[in-house]
């Protein structure tokens with residue numbers, strides 16, 4: 001029977017990971033998949049995570065199931081981290097999910113159950129897996145302009161014009177911070193305009209926040225999410241712990257559904273628990289427990305925040321070094337946007353052909369849309385990348 005299956009289109013990011021692995025050149029540089037790497041190329045286990053794991057090993061005396069929604073202490077801790085008390089706790093339903101992707105998937109399913117005709121407005125571009133999951137679920141994705149190819153910033157006018165088409169019953173998917181794949185982000189004034197549009201249209205925002213702490217700081221990166229969530233009557237938030245806690249493979253995320261209506265809130269909570277049960281039953285607990293321990297313990301939290309801040313500053317430093325090296329080599333300011341972008345990624349804004357040339361001639365791996373993982377660089381490779389960019393004529 002399985003011969004009837006149809007081949008699936010390969011995921012561009014995962015295919016690139018394999019291509020990089022298979023490349024024998026010792027000088028190759030991986031700017032592909034979005035994982036943080038230190039100066040030695042290692043994706044380290046964070047100190048606070050190690051300490052929490054040690055404590056957990058000493059004290060955990062059972063691994064019996066938690067609940068379909070996960071451990072309520074994890075939800076509370078994450079809600080506080082993301083929303084910082086800006087939204088009343090009693091208006092928030094929440095379930096733990098396998099990673100941020102799990103939260104995105106459950107959110108889309110919730111939307112579809114609530115309104116089978118819902119359209120989801122997505123930035124053009126967005127994380128490719130958003131589009132893939134929407135298409136798999138048969139939900140219509142409507143792109144809105146986002147990236148300005150000339151300035152490599154946000155095309156705010158184009159975005160607002162396209163979003164004027166949203167209707168009540170639609171969802172607007174927004175990246176809370178550190179836009180993936182562009183690195184270009186809205187200002188708080190832009191966010192306020194988005195809020196006004198949401199309020200006048202009655203569309204529901206869905207915020208994907210996967211890089212809190214990677215842009216300007218933990219609090220600063222949550223500011224837009226807090227503004228939206230505290231301004232509108234209903235909101236979905238998919239939060240990931242993969243990057244900011246460095247626990248990628250533990251699959252740790254939280255989906256929050258905010259509603260001012262008590263009945264809707266109850267239904268959200270029940271439906272999200274139902275969806276967990278249908279899709280994987282109980283959510284993974286190990287990563288969630290580590291996150292809860294870290295967020296609730298002063299010493300662990302302080303250590304985590306310090307390390308996260310170092311990670312953020314090192315990426316920021318690399319951005320500035322790359323922008324200034326490119327300025328030196330090109331004699332122009334046309335790469336200044338690299339220092340303005342925030343988070344792990346920057347979209348260089350070149351063609352797939354040039355991206356392929358960089359890979360083939362220089363062993364530099366970036367996603368075909370010219371997204372670069374800045375954390376894949378180090379002080380030695382910044383000049384090599386800059387030279388390659390100029391050599392291929394970008």
Ligand code: LMR
Nearest residue numbers: 013032033034035127180
């Ligand atoms: C990325 O965008 O590279 C990450 O979110 C990893 C992934 O799963 O695609």
